Every structure is written in structure tokens, then in C-alpha cells.
Amino acid sequence: MTAPTTDLQQQLETLRLAYVDRLRQDLPALLQQAQALPETPSELWQQHAAQLMAALHTLAGSAGTFGLAQLGDRAKQLEQQLKHWLHDGIQPDVAAYRDFVAAIALLSRLSDTAAEIPVLNVSVGQQPLAATVYLCCADSALKEQISIMLDIFGYVNRQFTGFSALRDAVAMQRPAVVIVDADQPGAVAQLQLIQHEQKTALPLLLVSHKTDFNSYLDAVRIGAVGYYSRPLNTTELEAGVRKQISGAEREPFRVMLVDDDQMLAQHYAIVLQQGGLMVEILPQPAQIFDALNRFHPDVILLDVNMPFCSGPELAQLVRLQQSWLGVPIIYLSSETDSEQQLAALIKAGDDFITKPISDTALLVAVFARAQRARQLAEIMTRDSLTGLLQHAHIKERLALEMLRSERSAQPVSVVMLDIDHFKKVNDNYGHLVGDQVIANLANLLKQQLRKTDLVGRYGGEEFLLVLPECTLQRAFEVIEQIRELFAGLPFSSNEQRFFCTFSAGISAVAGSTAADVVIEKADQALYKAKTSGRNRVILAQSQTAG
Incomplete structure (x- = not known):
């Protein structure tokens, strides 16, 4: 048909x-x-x-x-x-x-017997969903606990006390994620019915007292992507919500395509773009380094046999650069000899795709490689508890933003931020609860700041923020707002409820000042905030505080 x-x-x-x-x-x-x-x-x-x-x-x-x-x-x-x-x-x-x-x-x-090219009917990328959270919960205490978390973190949310209302709402507008109290009578059957009416399964986050194998199995079978036992750790639940929303908003994977047959390269590019990937065709291998630094690909697709420079030779050129050692290189060739394929893979390649390849197979292979590459890159550069940039990497990114600021004459603000009396939190409630406080603040920062802003865990309970194209005054307003939100976020341990605050110092990038100098100025402002009473924000070389 x-x-x-x-x-x-x-x-x-x-x-x-x-x-x-x-x-x-x-x-x-x-x-x-x-x-x-x-x-x-x-x-x-x-x-x-x-x-x-x-x-x-x-x-x-x-x-x-x-x-x-x-x-x-x-x-x-x-x-x-x-x-x-x-x-x-x-x-x-x-x-x-x-x-x-x-x-x-x-x-x-x-050549006169060409068949019609089949329509590509598979998409491996996530389709964008409305960033709205639906909460279906009849337990008033649990509902209040989750509602406070959603409101503080700025999630647009709608609340339902029954599955009939939830079902009608889903039919009108598909949410980004659904949080459900799975202890409600008939929850599994009702959710199964709602999922049956969807073209693609709704992302479900379930909260329940039950921790037995069959309950987990039922959750998987109705499409749950998260399961949280009670008493509820809202830090973990918020991380689950953020994962679903950020997944839908994920920046497209980037693919660099090098093939001397430009018409074939255009075909591949159209197919990959239709699947939600960004593609850049590199017509001249000699332009590879400029293109890498500008485009930052997640995957490189190389034709093996090209005039002037072969695919394996180009792959080895890429591997000469330390910063591109981790980028997967996939060879594209009609070569079917296994020894020739192995020889190409040994020379800096990661995978081999034999031409011709169906459009769907190409898309799936490239998407899987790109996804894995980005996951590994994040593991190497991100803090395991918070998902924020590690100490060395946030400093590297600051240095890059400072160079960009010098070229564009745009302001950059730098924030040093520290949780107040954090040692008391660990002493009174334990290190696991302390980790929850750190993770919650990290999630709040990621939620409230722009995608272009950079956030790093500088050490322990200390964070370093880099805000491009942001004046000191605007940075003060943003951090002051986050300070107030964090101060209102409740934490609990052994049925004890408590709150935390943070202090912050802000400095501005000026001219060709070294990154360490800018950080030191922000740190000095942070020290002033600490010594003048904590739970406040101070600008470098200023007494302005919140």
C-alpha cells in the first residue's frame, strides 16, 4: 500500500x-x-x-x-x-x-527499474510533550507533600482525586508526566485502561507503600517509569519528574556526515533530520577541525573510500585531538569483506554500517550511538549525586564563557553559593538526608535557571554558577528568588520537618581577568554573606544583601 x-x-x-x-x-x-x-x-x-x-x-x-x-x-x-x-x-x-x-x-x-522509496515511519526521538504534571492522589497528606514540591520547583500542575477526572483530562491534553498514588483502590486497572487509550504510553511515576515484586511488575506492565515507596522522598520524585521533562526537551543529537557522494549524504541527512537529529554535511575533509569545534557532534559518520583522504585516515586525524577521543565514529561503506571492515575499525572506528542500509536501520543505529555517547560524556563530566558539572569542568566552562564575553562584550555573572549550617544537617539527620538537601538544591537550580546558564558542584555543599549575558543586578534578582524558594522547601527525617537556607556571593567578569580572580571575588562576597547573618545574597564589592 x-x-x-x-x-x-x-x-x-x-x-x-x-x-x-x-x-x-x-x-x-x-x-x-x-x-x-x-x-x-x-x-x-x-x-x-x-x-x-x-x-x-x-x-x-x-x-x-x-x-x-x-x-x-x-x-x-x-x-x-x-x-x-x-x-x-x-x-x-x-x-x-x-x-x-x-x-x-x-x-x-x-537503472530504469527504480522502486519507490518507502516512507520512513519510525521515530526514535522523544516527541515533545506539554510540560504539565498531572497528580492523581486521594491521600490529603501525600497530596500536600507532592503539591508543595511541584509548586516550589515551578512545575505547571493539575490535581485530580479520581481516575475518571484524570482520564478526561488526559484525553483533552497529554501531560509530560503523571504522578499517581498507586495505593488508591483499583489503581492498576484504571491506569491500564487509560494507557490502552493512548497511542504511546504516558510516563507514570507511582507512589506506594507496597515494595513487593508483584507490585513492581504491575507497575512496569502499565508503563511506569518510576516507583517511589512511602514515606516519600520528594527529592527522588522531583528528579524523576525532571528526567521526564528534560528528556522531552533534550537538545537534539548532533551528527557530522562526511561522504564524497553529496547526493547520498543529502539523503542520509534528510532521514536523520526527520528522526529529530541535527546533521551537518562536511563536503571537504580538510575542514574537519573547524567543523568539530563549531558543531560539537555526538557522532561522526564517515565514508570509508573517499578521494584524497580515506575514512580511516580522517578518523585517525580526529583521534589526534584529545578533546575528540570520546566521539563515536561510524564507518559507512559498501565494503562487505570482514577483514577490510576489521582493518577500518582498528584504525580509530567504533562501528561499521554496510551500504546500502534502510532508512530506519540507519536512524536507529545512529540514534543509539549518539544517545550512549552523550550519556558517557555526562558520566565523565557530571557529579554523580547532583548531575551538575564537576569542579574542574565548571571552571573550564567559565573560562570559555569569559573568552566569549570578551569577544561579544556581553556581561557574565559568577555566583558562589553555599548551604548554611550544613554540618548541623549531617550531624542532626545523617549524611543521607544531607545528600537529599544537596540534590534538592541542585534540582532547584537546574529548574529555575536558563538552559544557557552553567551550574557546577564546586565541592561539598558549595556550588559555582556561571550566568552568560547576565548583569550583576539581574543575577542578584534571580539568585534572590531561588534563595526564597529554597528557604520554603520542607525536608523531613524520621517524621521531623526542617528547612535549610543558603548564602551567595556574586561577581562580574571584567575584561581579560583570570577565571580564578572572578571566582575569588564571588567567594569573598559569599564570605561577607556568611559573616553578616547568612541566608542572603551579596554582590562583590558591595553591601547589597537580601
């Missing part, structure tokens, strides 16, 4: 027609090369045969992508024939030449 025409299908069909039109020039030229091969002087024969083999290799890798599977398969057979002749180093006899040239001539007929 032919799928309805879409923008994607129109783009791919336009490319396919352009490819078929290109074949009308390429195939006669290929036939001329084949016809001239028997007359080639022996000293030039290997060079000309290798050029013809490279052309067949390119054809074998691209034809299937544009709906010409038979043409691609036949080109691959002819490529292997030439490879065999070159390996033996002996020119074939007249009969073998005649059959070879006849087979090349047949390629033109096969």
Missing part, C-alpha cells in the same frame, strides 16, 4: 529523481572506462582498473538507497570481479573482458 505523500517523501523522491538523472551521465562514462580497459597499456592497467573499481564501489553503495537494489547488487558483483583481477595481478583474457563489458552495459537497463 502506497503511503500518503509527505514533505519527507517529496524530498526523498526529488533526490531519487536527481540520482537517476545523474546515472544517465555516470553509467555511459563507466561503460567507456570498461571498454577502454582491454586496450590500456600494461603499465597503466592496474591504475585504470582501480579507478573503475572505485566507481563501481560508489555505485554499489548508493544505488540501493535510491530504490535501485538490483543495480547496486550487480555493481557490487562487478566490483568484486575487478578486485579479484587486481589481486591476481593478471589481465583477463578476451572472453572475460567481453562478458565484463556486457555486464557493465546491462547496468543502464537496471
Whole structure:
């Protein structure tokens, strides 16, 4: 059954027609090369045969992508024939030449049997959802506890006391996440019914007294992505909410594509972009370093056989740079010889995709690699408790923002922030509760600050914030607002309720001042905030406080 025409299908069909039109020039030229091969002087024969083999290799890798599977398969057979002749180093006899040239001539007929390119009907990226949280809870104490957390962290939320109202609301507007008290009568059956009515499952976060295996199994079967036992740790629940919302708002994975066949590269780019990825085609391998520093890819796709510079050679060039050692490199080639594939992988590659590859398979393979690469990069640079940048990495990012500020003449504010009397929290309630306080403040900072702002755990209960394009006064207003929110956030331990506060100092980047100097000024302002009573924000070289 032919799928309805879409923008994607129109783009791919336009490319396919352009490819078929290109074949009308390429195939006669290929036939001329084949016809001239028997007359080639022996000293030039290997060079000309290798050029013809490279052309067949390119054809074998691209034809299937544009709906010409038979043409691609036949080109691959002819490529292997030439490879065999070159390996033996002996020119074939007249009969073998005649059959070879006849087979090349047949390629033109096969180019007229193109099939329609199937519509890409799979998306591996998460679809954006409205950033609204639905809470379904009949327990008034639990409802109040979760509601306070949602309000303080600034989540848009709607609350329901029954599943009928929740079901009607979901039908009207799909939320980013649903929090449900799973101890309500019939909760599993009701949620199963609601999920059955969805095209894709709702992300469910369940709260329950039950911790047995069957309860967890039921949760998984109805699409739960989080399960929180009571008494509820709201820090963990907020982290679960944030994970779902930030996942939907995740910055697209970035793919750099290097292939000398620009038409094929455009096809791959359209497919990957349709799947929610950002793609940059690099037409000249010599531009690789500038492109890496500007585009910051999560994955690099390299054609193996390219003129001037092969894929493995380019991969090794990338690996010479320390900062790009962790970026996955996937080779794209019609090479099917396992030894050749292994040789390419040994030279700085991570994976090998054989052309032609279906659009869906390409998208899934690249998405999986990009997702894993970004996860590993975050593990290497992020603090395990808070998910914030580690000490060394936040200082590196500050240095970069300072350079950018110097070029653009835009202000940058730097904040040193410390939880007040944190030792007493650990002494009175234990280190696990202390970790909850740190994690909650980290989550609040991530929730309230802009995506362009940088937050790092500088050490223990101390945080370093970098706010690009932000004046001192605006930074003061933002941090003062977060201070008030944090002061109102309740914590509990053994049914004891308590509150925490923080103090902060803010400095501004000025000219070509070193990063350590800017941090020191913010730290001095923080010290003033501590010594003048805590729970306040002070600007460097100023007595302004909250």
C-alpha cells in the first residue's frame, strides 16, 4: 500500500529523481572506462582498473538507497570481479573482458527499474510533550507533600482525586508526566485502561507503600517509569519528574556526515533530520577541525573510500585531538569483506554500517550511538549525586564563557553559593538526608535557571554558577528568588520537618581577568554573606544583601 505523500517523501523522491538523472551521465562514462580497459597499456592497467573499481564501489553503495537494489547488487558483483583481477595481478583474457563489458552495459537497463522509496515511519526521538504534571492522589497528606514540591520547583500542575477526572483530562491534553498514588483502590486497572487509550504510553511515576515484586511488575506492565515507596522522598520524585521533562526537551543529537557522494549524504541527512537529529554535511575533509569545534557532534559518520583522504585516515586525524577521543565514529561503506571492515575499525572506528542500509536501520543505529555517547560524556563530566558539572569542568566552562564575553562584550555573572549550617544537617539527620538537601538544591537550580546558564558542584555543599549575558543586578534578582524558594522547601527525617537556607556571593567578569580572580571575588562576597547573618545574597564589592 502506497503511503500518503509527505514533505519527507517529496524530498526523498526529488533526490531519487536527481540520482537517476545523474546515472544517465555516470553509467555511459563507466561503460567507456570498461571498454577502454582491454586496450590500456600494461603499465597503466592496474591504475585504470582501480579507478573503475572505485566507481563501481560508489555505485554499489548508493544505488540501493535510491530504490535501485538490483543495480547496486550487480555493481557490487562487478566490483568484486575487478578486485579479484587486481589481486591476481593478471589481465583477463578476451572472453572475460567481453562478458565484463556486457555486464557493465546491462547496468543502464537496471537503472530504469527504480522502486519507490518507502516512507520512513519510525521515530526514535522523544516527541515533545506539554510540560504539565498531572497528580492523581486521594491521600490529603501525600497530596500536600507532592503539591508543595511541584509548586516550589515551578512545575505547571493539575490535581485530580479520581481516575475518571484524570482520564478526561488526559484525553483533552497529554501531560509530560503523571504522578499517581498507586495505593488508591483499583489503581492498576484504571491506569491500564487509560494507557490502552493512548497511542504511546504516558510516563507514570507511582507512589506506594507496597515494595513487593508483584507490585513492581504491575507497575512496569502499565508503563511506569518510576516507583517511589512511602514515606516519600520528594527529592527522588522531583528528579524523576525532571528526567521526564528534560528528556522531552533534550537538545537534539548532533551528527557530522562526511561522504564524497553529496547526493547520498543529502539523503542520509534528510532521514536523520526527520528522526529529530541535527546533521551537518562536511563536503571537504580538510575542514574537519573547524567543523568539530563549531558543531560539537555526538557522532561522526564517515565514508570509508573517499578521494584524497580515506575514512580511516580522517578518523585517525580526529583521534589526534584529545578533546575528540570520546566521539563515536561510524564507518559507512559498501565494503562487505570482514577483514577490510576489521582493518577500518582498528584504525580509530567504533562501528561499521554496510551500504546500502534502510532508512530506519540507519536512524536507529545512529540514534543509539549518539544517545550512549552523550550519556558517557555526562558520566565523565557530571557529579554523580547532583548531575551538575564537576569542579574542574565548571571552571573550564567559565573560562570559555569569559573568552566569549570578551569577544561579544556581553556581561557574565559568577555566583558562589553555599548551604548554611550544613554540618548541623549531617550531624542532626545523617549524611543521607544531607545528600537529599544537596540534590534538592541542585534540582532547584537546574529548574529555575536558563538552559544557557552553567551550574557546577564546586565541592561539598558549595556550588559555582556561571550566568552568560547576565548583569550583576539581574543575577542578584534571580539568585534572590531561588534563595526564597529554597528557604520554603520542607525536608523531613524520621517524621521531623526542617528547612535549610543558603548564602551567595556574586561577581562580574571584567575584561581579560583570570577565571580564578572572578571566582575569588564571588567567594569573598559569599564570605561577607556568611559573616553578616547568612541566608542572603551579596554582590562583590558591595553591601547589597537580601
